[in-house]
Amino acid sequence: MIQQFLRDTKVDVPVVCGPMYPGSNPELVAAVSEAGGLGVVQPVTMTYAYQHDFREGLRLIKQLTNKPFGVNFTLLAGNKRYEKRLHEWMEISIEEGTSFFLTSLGNPKWVVERAHANGIVVYHDVTNRKFAEKAAKAGVDGLNCVNHRAGGQTGELSAEDLYHSLHDLGLPLVCAGGVSDENEFLKMLDLGYAAVQMGTRFLATEECQIPDDYKQGIVRSEEKDIVWTNKLAGTTSSVIRTPDIEKGGLMVNPIFGFLLRQRSTKKLMRTLLLLRSIRTHKKVVQKPGYGQIWQAGKGVGQIHAIEPAGAIVNRFQRALEAHKPDESR
Secondary structure, three states, X not given: XXXXXXXXXXXXXXXXXXXXXXXXXXXXXXXXXXXXXXXEEOHHHHHHHOOOOHHHHHHHHHHHOOOXXXXXXXXXXXXXXXXXXXXXXHHHHHHOOOOEEEEEOOOOHHHHHHHHOOOOEEEEEEOOHHHHHHHHHHOOOEEEEEOOOOOEEOOOOOHHHHHHHHHHHOOOEEEEOOOOOHHHHHHHHHHOOOEEEEOHHHHOEOOOOOOHHHHHHHHHOOHHHEEEEOOOOOOOEEEEOOHHHHHHOOOOOHHHHHHHHOOOOHHHHHHHHHHHHHHHXXXXXXXXXXXXXXXXXXXHHHOOOOEOHHHHHHHHHHHHHHHOOOOOO
């Protein structure tokens, strides 16, 4: 499956820089792709946090590299303004020659149909068997398997349990969560994953434009410093335990909690919390020192320095070449 992933994405190294809010600035996406991995754009980050026109942001990436990169689409339904923008971003991505889409949430069937009509490969974020079967039925080309060690909105199952639950679907599986060094990278490939997606590791890079105190917080942190909260998006999110996180508490108040459990109000509450979180993280990016609301995964314990993104990809490539995994996978 490693070779299938490399054919799908047209990259040299089975490493994905996952779409992050607020970390996915164009320069970081381009640096990962230029080194042979797959950088993935998060449109809200590009247009809202970093204030790029979406088309011009894609063109900036193409000025920095001629290598493939992808775009992430979060399929939030119910917000007409967002849905309109989502369709605009997708058409622009197609026009600008993007060859890979990563979808999150929702049913990706309509995206798959539009993408495949234009020769674009689609992988979809999943956290369990139920969502994976739905995505496979929709015709996706691969699955991005978000485990319980991921940063930001996280899963509940281990990487091992997710793999064993999903491998019989016959699709390339990407391990998303907990990988920040070569040992974990090779371990996941040996397990059977086709690639790994990293977010936290690429936050602590020279090209990433989050504030330096956020990067240093990642470098200083250990796995025990990562906690879960539902205050950012109404679902479980993984963050570094900081004084600001402690002050605000990890769980929403009882009224919000009740509304999040009700079928009729769950989607609305999650959307409201997510929009509030997006505004907060924009301030984190644009106003250094604003607050220590730092999303990160449990791979922080493997990160000991701020490095160039390309150096990380190159190091993983050398480790893979020396490892010589089974080429039949």
